[in-house]
Structures are given as structure tokens and as C-alpha cells.
Amino acid sequence: MGRKHSHLSLEEREMIGMMLAQGKSRREIGRCLGRHHTTIGRELEQNTPPIYIRVLPGP
Numbered sequence: 001m002g003r004k005h006s007h008l009s010l011e012e013r014e015m016i017g018m019m020l021a022q023g024k025s026r027r028e029i030g031r032c033l034g035r036h037h038t039t040i041g042r043e044l045e046q047n048t049p050p051i052y053i054r055v056l057p058g059p
Contacts, residue, residue: 008035008043016040 008016012033019029026044030037 008039013043013047016043020044 012035015033016029019032024032026040027037029035030040033040
């Protein structure tokens, strides 16, 4: 049997962004929004653009 996941609202996504900027953890954000921390993690993994790191040549 599969699990049914409810979608996050735009307001919840905005709150996640603000709380991350404040340095809150996924668990703290989940508690504040009444969502499981894995829901927050899934949202961040699926809907956050990748960070590109420029590797500088060595000495």
C-alpha cells in the first residue's frame, strides 16, 4: 500500500524559506508547521535549485 502525501501550500513553502533563513532545522520547521520533518526535507530536496560550487585550481 502506498502512502498519501498532501501538498504544501504556497504559504507553507514561504514559511519554510523564512525559517531556513533564520537558521531553523528541518525538525523545528516541521514542528512549527505541524508537518513531519521528512515532509520538509522532501520539499527542500525536490524544489530547491542545486547549488553550483566553482572549484578553483590548486596552487
